[in-house]
Amino acid sequence: MYAVNGAEDGDSLFDEPQIAMRTAPPIPGLFVPPIRLPLELANDIVQQCMNLYFDGRDVNQIMLFGRTASEHNQNMGGGLPTFLITLLHWLAEMLRGHLPEKVHEMLFPPKDAPQRARQAILNLYHPGEGISPHVDLLRRFDDGIIGVSFGKAxxxxxxxxxxxxxxxxxxxxxxxxxxxxxxxxxxxxKDFVSGGMDGQGEPDWIDRGTRLSITFRWLLPGADIVGGPDP
Ligand SMILES: O=C(O)CCC(=O)C(=O)O
Ligand SMILES: [Fe+2]
Structure with a gap:
């Protein structure tokens, strides 16, 4: 995944492939904590997504909506399929301690917080597919976005x-x-990735597989009308 901050995004002088890092770059507000979804939970989520939304259909993106109050309520994400509510609970738990308290609270509001509309987007990428550089829609989504990667990335x-x-x-x-x-x-x-899990050692080429991502965002008030004009 990549981020561009105004600067020219030119090719390297020497045509060497860019090496992708395994650790988060120093961008304020970007967090890539050293946590991994348990394999069983991830497999279950992928299977449900494929069965429910993708298999046999020529679709690569699904949008789902839920009403969310607090992680402390049973109904966090009410309206979303159960497996996504389970994922949200897991994320709330596992991200605690890896995010500043304020950021965690923005993603998982306290008990007395007003209800908000939470959107989940499922994106399916086959090898060779990507997504052009963008900022997530400013008029539709609020601050605080969580992305979960399933499959090689x-x-x-x-x-x-x-x-x-x-x-x-x-x-x-x-x-x-x-x-x-x-x-x-x-x-x-395929991606040229810095070596080893710790990023030490020689970089390696890693083939892409099929990748599913699930992203959670807050809809801004009035932005729950899909298909409206983008900013
Ligand atoms: O698939 C991803 O991880 C990112 C997708 C994305 O940037 C988006 O849907 O806005
Ligand atoms: Fe995005």
Missing amino acids: GPLDRNHWDLYLEERSVLVLSGDARYDWTHGIDGKQ
Whole structure:
């Protein structure tokens, strides 16, 4: 996945492939905590998404909506399918301690917070597919975005940072990372990724597989009408 902050996004002088990092670049408000969805939970979510929305259909994006109050209520994300509510609860729990309290609270509001509309987008990418650099719609979505990667990942690259999105990893965009940087995924068949899980050692080429991502966003008031004009 990648992010560009105003600067020219030119090719390298020497035509060397950009190396995607395995750790988050120093962009304020971008968090890529060292947590991974448990394999069983991830497999279950992927299977349900494929069965319910993608298999046998020529579709690569699904939007779902839920009403969300607090992680402390049973109905967090009410209206979303159960497996996404389970995922939200897991995220609320696991992200605590990896995010500043304020950011965690923005994503998972306290008990007495007013209800809000939460959108989940499921994106399916086949090898070679990506998403052009963009800022998530300013008039539709509020601050605080969570992305979960299922399957081998494309790099997120920004000013130009390249971040390799590991399988079952979680990413949070807030503040500068949400508003001042674009992000995207190059449509490639394989990624050149810094070596080893710790990023030490020689970089390696890693083939893309099919990747599902699930992103959660807050809809701004009045933005729950899909198909309206974009900003
Ligand atoms: O698939 C992803 O991880 C990112 C998708 C994205 O940037 C978007 O839907 O706005
Ligand atoms: Fe996006």
